[in-house]
Amino acid sequence: MEDGVYEPPDLTPEERMELENIRRRKQELLVEIQRLREELSEAMSEVEGLEANEGSKTLQRNRKMAMGRKKFNMDPKKGIQFLVENELLQNTPEEIARFLYKGEGLNKTAIGDYLGEREELNLAVLHAFVDLHEFTDLNLVQALRDSQHSRGQCPLVRLDHVTIPETTAEAGRSGFLVDQFLTQGLRVGTGSHQPWHPFLAPPQPRQFLWSFRLPGEAQKIDRMMEAFAQRYCLCNPGVFQSTDTCYVLSFAVIMLNTSLHNPNVRDKPGLERF
Numbered sequence: 001m002e003d004g005v006y007e008p009p010d011l012t013p014e015e016r017m018e019l020e021n022i023r024r025r026k027q028e029l030l031v032e033i034q035r036l037r038e039e040l041s042e043a044m045s046e047v048e049g050l051e052a053n054e055g056s057k058t059l060q061r062n063r064k065m066a067m068g069r070k071k072f073n074m075d076p077k078k079g080i081q082f083l084v085e086n087e088l089l090q091n092t093p094e095e096i097a098r099f100l101y102k103g104e105g106l107n108k109t110a111i112g113d114y115l116g117e118r119e120e121l122n123l124a125v126l127h128a129f130v131d132l133h134e135f136t137d138l139n140l141v142q143a144l145r146d147s148q149h150s151r152g153q154c155p156l157v158r159l160d161h162v163t164i165p166e167t168t169a170e171a172g173r174s175g176f177l178v179d180q181f182l183t184q185g186l187r188v189g190t191g192s193h194q195p196w197h198p199f200l201a202p203p204q205p206r207q208f209l210w211s212f213r214l215p216g217e218a219q220k221i222d223r224m225m226e227a228f229a230q231r232y233c234l235c236n237p238g239v240f241q242s243t244d245t246c247y248v249l250s251f252a253v254i255m256l257n258t259s260l261h262n263p264n265v266r267d268k269p270g271l272e273r274f
Contacts, residue, residue, distance in 0.1 A: 064088060069105040076114035093121065097128035101211060111212035116220025123223070130227045133208055135235040140249060143232055144208050214254065225250045 011019065064086050072079025080096060083089035089099055100111050115126045135143040208228055214221055229247035233240055240246040259265050 061088065066105070072114075073105075073107040073110045076110045077117075079110075080114070093124035093128040096121075096125045097132060100125070100129055101132045103211065108211075108213040109215075112215045112220075112224075115212060116215045116217065116224060118219075118223065126223065126227050127230075129211070130208070130231045133211070133231065135208075135232045137236070140232065140246070141253065144228070144250065144253065145210075221254060222251065225254065 065083070065088055068079055068083040068086065068088055070079075071082050080089065083099075084091045089095060100106065100114065103111065114122060115129060116122075133143075214224070226243075226247050229243045229250055232250075233243045233246050256269070259269050
């Protein structure tokens with residue numbers, strides 16, 4: 001017996017040597033296992049440190065993003081600049097447009113003010129922003145209408161007693177949305193929607209004026225309606241003979257809605273006056 005380990009007395013010299021080799025190999029394995037345990041412990045400590053560091057970076061990024069949103073709501077241009085400088089937003093029209101369209105924590109009035117500016121970047125962002133909207137098979141009012149209006153609460157306009165053409169081509173030839181829309185009963189108020197029709201598709205929950213609040217300046221609204229008209233005509237070819245017609249009607253509908261629903265406007269226009 002050696003070191004408390006039983007050793008049969010009748011072992012041959014070869015067997016004793018083999019047994020010794022086994023014991024030596026066992027010790028080597030124990031040392032190797034201990035070394036691996038220590039390395040694993042060090043690796044786990046490094047991983048925990050990295051996770052803590054990543055968590056800190058994520059927290060720091062989230063704080064900067066929240067700060068950027070607050071800056072945007074106070075001054076849209078400075079807010080975008082802050083986000084770009086801190087590498088939280090790519091300085092491209094498409095990325096800025098997606099950021100505004102997503103709208104998390106952003107004031108809709110601030111979004112409208114930014115989109116309405118006439119600087120080159122703002123105009124590019126406006127067009128990219130409008131391109132994120134899908135207007136296919138929606139009539140003009142539904143494409144403009146915001147989400148509250150889509151749910152039937154104070155609709156922008158109600159289309160009652162309007163002769164609806166059978167095809168979009170017929171509508172384009174007849175100038176339906178310009179002539180008949182304005183002369184055959186453009187009525188304001190609440191009410192049920194018409195049955196489904198290519199011009200009266202089911203209202204969508206996220207349309208153009210849901211994404212932001214129109215600014216008060218007529219020039220800004222003008223630029224927005226021009227971009228909207230281009231996108232609407234692209235999604236609905238044949239409805240209007242030109243984007244100018246769509247633009248004029250869009251601007252007129254916005255002005256009518258403002259005149260009728262803005263409490264500051266006391267002299268409400270009637271149909272003939274409009």
